[in-house]
Amino acid sequence: MPDRERLREELRIPKPRNATGRNLPAAIGTGAVLGVVVLAAIIAGPAAWYPLLAVVSALATWEVLRRLRESDWLVPAAPLLLGGQATLWATIPFGVRGLTAAMSLTCMVTVVQRLFHEGMRTPPRNWLRDSAAAVFVILWIPVPLAFAAMLSTLEAPGGGDPGLQILAFMLGVIASDIGGFAFGVFFGRHPMAPAVSPKKSWEGFAGSLVLGIAVSVGSAILLLDRPWWFGVALGVGLVFAATLGDLVESQVKRDLGIKDMSRLLPGHGGLMDRLDGMLPAAAITWILLVLAS
Structure with missing residues (x-):
């Protein structure tokens, strides 16, 4: 047995059920660069x-x-x-x-x-x-x-930095993506909407909910000065919005007969392949923050 397989057996690491379909090193490198650019813009206001x-x-x-x-x-x-x-x-x-x-x-x-x-x-x-x-x-x-x-201009509770609201929204969506990706790769068995996106599973959606809500509750308490229940509402809203955004983009690409919108972002495809979940999630975040204020 190869050393890698023996180590997996010894540590009882679950074997992925599904292929990731990504160039992970390129995706991580691109994500890091994008994260630095976005974080700098948030700090600058x-x-x-x-x-x-x-x-x-x-x-x-x-x-x-x-x-x-x-x-x-x-x-x-x-x-x-x-x-x-x-x-x-x-x-x-x-x-x-x-x-x-x-x-x-x-x-x-x-x-x-x-x-x-x-x-x-x-x-x-x-x-x-x-x-x-x-x-x-x-x-x-x-x-x-x-x-x-x-x-970036919406008044934050207690006169806080509005940039923290952007950070909370982005952390929630990223957590949703990571949770969905990890659970989908290792446990994905039941397709969520096979006619639209065959790789998206209910197990992945559950992972998105778990991690998205957990991170949003932490963001609500630590970044937004809001109660835990607002974090739950924010997390649920972000996960549903991000998932629907992903499904919409998948259907657009299916209608056009393409795999990626472009090759602009190595490891991610096109810009819209990265923004698909962020776009509706931003609108949901603004609505929830306005209602809460």
Whole structure:
């Protein structure tokens, strides 16, 4: 018996049931670099956090638009890219009202632009399909990122640092990912939604709940100065949001017939492959914090 197998038997380490499907060294290295960049922006405050998310919004939107165009979806790029920036930056002076106004205007401009993309004399083809895809992209990327941006300006309990609210949200999502990954690899047996994401299991979801709630309770007490029950609510909300976000992105890639959105991030795939769970989780975090205040 090889030394590694003998050591596994001696330590009774459970053998993984499923392949990870990742280049772990590359994924860990990329994750470390991203973590440093994000942490630096959180510490610097809105002056760095907003520009970082603006760049992320543009790159993620372009990544998705490129994939849509490769599959013969004609979604106007300029209105979405400019409108996404407006949706994010409008939250500084006007908050949620600015987000809503910029989002609504972007949707209208995009739909009208697609209507006349081929000119005034040529009937548009697949207009409804492409317009629906454009609105989906707006709601999928710029809007949640705008909520993530507003976390940096949302008043914290007791005059605390708003950056701690961003940190709590990100720690909860990361814990959900780690718990789901570990439990799914070692114990995953029952598929959660095989028609959408065959590798996601109920055992992995249970791991996400356990670790996501545990970390969120600790964050609520130590970082947010809030009671333990708020941490439970936050953890449950983050896990459900992150899981649904992952399933949505899986279905988008399935519709487009692709494995990754791009190869921008070694070990992770594309930017949206890393953001899929973060986006809805940011919106859920903002909502819960506002309700709690």
